[in-house]
Amino acid sequence: QVQLVESGGGLVQAGGSLRLSCTASGLTFSSYTMGWFRQAPGKEREFVAAIRWLGGITDYSDSVKGRFTISRDNAKNTVYLQMNSLKPEDTAVYYCGAGRQKYDYWGQGTQVTVSS
Numbered sequence: 001q002v003q004l005v006e007s008g009g010g011l012v013q014a015g016g017s018l019r020l021s022c023t024a025s026g027l028t029f030s031s032y033t034m035g036w037f038r039q040a041p042g043k044e045r046e047f048v049a050a051i052r053w054l055g056g057i058t059d060y061s062d063s064v065k066g067r068f069t070i071s072r073d074n075a076k077n078t079v080y081l082q083m084n085s086l087k088p089e090d091t092a093v094y095y096c097g098a099g100r101q102k103y104d105y106w107g108q109g110t111q112v113t114v115s116s
Contacts (some may be wrong), residue, residue, distance in 0.1 A: 090112060093111050
């Protein structure tokens with residue numbers, strides 16, 4: 001079955017950096033758009049970034065544009081989210097998703113906490 005496993009979360013001070021990874025299995029990774037979403041306590045899950053399967057086109061939410069970078073390594077079935085200049089408002093559980101027309105598969109999430 002399809003599995004997405006996130007890693008790389010943790011506690012970091014404001015202004016610091018983290019790199020999240022999401023490794024997929026059970027699907028043809030190179031044929032899927034991969035995305036990162038996050039959910040803060042008491043808030044709905046929100047889109048952070050995505051990278052398309054075709055052409056590697058990327059998309060970012062306005063709140064992270066210029067600070068976060070999404071990338072993928074199809075040989076390793078892994079998508080990354082490099083997060084720089086982190087802010088306390090970036091604190092959330094970060095999830096990766098995989099899909100084509102919509103996101104069909106989700107990971108279990110990894111906690112990112114940014115202290116002020």
